[in-house]
Amino acid sequence: MGAWISMDEACTRLGVRPQTVYAYVSRGKIEVMSDPADTRRSLYRAEDVATLARRKQAGRKHETLATNTLFGSEPSIPTAISTFVRERLYYRGQDAVALAGSATLEEAAHLLWDADRLADFSSSARVARPGRVVAFKTLAELAATGHSTHGRMTRVLHGECQSLVGQLANAFGAQPGQPPLHIRLAQGWGQPAPVAELLRTAMVLLADHELTSSAFAARIAASTGASLPACLLSGLTTLSGPLHGDASGRVKALFSELERQGEDEVIAHHLSTGLPLAGFGHHLYPEGDPRAKALLNLFEPPPVIARFIEKATRLTGLQPNIDVALAALVTHYGLPEDAAFGMFATARSVGLLAHSLEQLTVGQVIRPRGRYVGVAPGRE
Template sequence: MAEACRLLEVQPQTVYAYVSRGKLEVMPDPADTRRSLYRAEDVAALARRKQAGRKHETLATNTLFGVEPSIPTSLSSFHRGRLYYRGQDAVALAGSASLEDVARLLWDAQQPVDFGIRRAVRAGKPGRVAAFTALAALAAGGHSTRGRLTRVLHAEAQSLVGQLADCFGAQKAEQPLHLRFAQGWNQSPQVAELLRTAMVLLVDHELTSSAFTTRIAASTGASLPACLLAGLSTLSGPLHGDASGRVQVLFGEVERLGEDQVITHYLSSGLPLAGFGHHLYPDGDPRAAALLSLFEPPPAIARFIGKATELTGLKPNIDVALAALVAHHQLPADAAFGLFATARSVGLLAHGLEQLEVTQVIRPRGRYVGRMPEATQGVRP
């Protein structure tokens, strides 16, 4: 108790309050049952939040850039280095659940979810150009989410995900989405299972930048396709949902030059290796571990992953696993982003639907740091 009070700079009663609110885990001291032990990680996290400052300006800035959560959500969370969808372990769900099952869970839908295509929208070659073009057309003529029943919005959300998958090459059929992707990409049922697992692992990741963008659009009453387009546009950045594209470039270098030369070049130059390490998973990304355990990457890539992990101490994240899956089964060039975008569209739509429960428009304030305005000159009559 004394050590916890010293680190947190609080009185014992405040520590008890942290325990009662679930912010601090406590357990009996095996050596002395009259004493209690407090989880070191919880104490450290609370201390960091206190150090972040209590001033309004500091809190507002930190909230925007992710030091503190800023929007209440019951969709997904992190606990002890694991990802949970509405309290259910995402890796465990990926063992058997389909994307449709997880959509029903996150959307809190009363009926089973079906991503079957109702009408064709794809024009041209499958890929992100077709996907964004189709979604932009739907957004341009979409109806506001305000004043519409939830079941109607769920039906529209189902159609959006199905059409997005079609734009990335999924077969038009009345089947679960992972089977439609496998058929569209000429893959076996065994590969379809890997696609199912990958998509379930990618559905949501708490309040990401793309989820925040989706919520901003939803708070204004924008249509569901407009909300999804806003979120996917943010997701398309190489530092977010298209990070697997950076890994694919890295894998291309490995196949051309060999893993030793690539690792030597990056590490001797002080360049980070894309796809290794994740600030939310200091002990390793459990999503990547789950997916990589189901197949063996191509030999050169497998050696590269092993050596990179050994030399950096950083484990591969989900972007490495997704890029390795695409390389192993020679999926289309844009398949990694297609799987990510389609799966995450379920989560983005969940964020948009959840935001509709709040009536206020999300409107952050700017903190002006530029040149001060000049004094207004008087005007003679």
């Protein structure tokens, strides 16, 4: 087997279409390089393709993947919080896109936390210099002094969850007060009511996404009896990675290139070098991220971004995901530099806390075992 193979050969070995190969590349599952003989073409690492082909042949399905490894398969944890059915996201059985049509983040929290009353994210605190530095410092201080979740009633934990989400929103610039959180954020960012509605929709769409890396991290912390702020901090530090919740930062960088070079030049460069376009394709939504579609349908992105999305989709077959929609929203309305991550982190804190609360009912520490592959221990 050669070290690098063509797109046609990769598609043949995997039994998929080119857009699926692009999706694997965007997820980091297949390494890509420019063909030295023809820079207009790309080559794909044969070993990566073979690994994916073996997994397909093994017939592993998402619901039955082995739970004793973290690499090469996916950890499987029972949850009633959210799931995917026919490429649609559901929160406790309710379609997330439909819910985002009118629900507030407070109502989404009420559903995801399975609480007995509507969440209240109001707060009187004011932050001088909002942003992620303040957000992480606030959570770190709370985690250092927080109480274990053990021996505490659920309604008390729900109250602490409300306070944490409210404080996180303040850290990202929400106006102090009692209105729904999306209105407080819009006021803090100097935006009118129509933009507040867009923030509401975006945050409900982002509230949870089943067992993500950040949800798993939060659940691990919760399984040890760590405090709720510690669980949330564990989840949000994981969320901050550019391959997870901060992916919109990569998209914004791409948008900056559009302003300097134009959409045709940017797309040509990426396609000729085999570089994946940040924010396009999602392994859970081969036919397109319904969250992105729902949000992009509510406003007109700047013309250059709209043209870029159309051409990138047409040439790659990959649809924009939620990170593109968030970056377009921030760019179009001139929101603060870190607004995309601020919205994502604040909204997803609801889901991370939901997973933490659910994990408490398991009563068992999550403790994977290592499979040692190092130098064999010497014999005495």
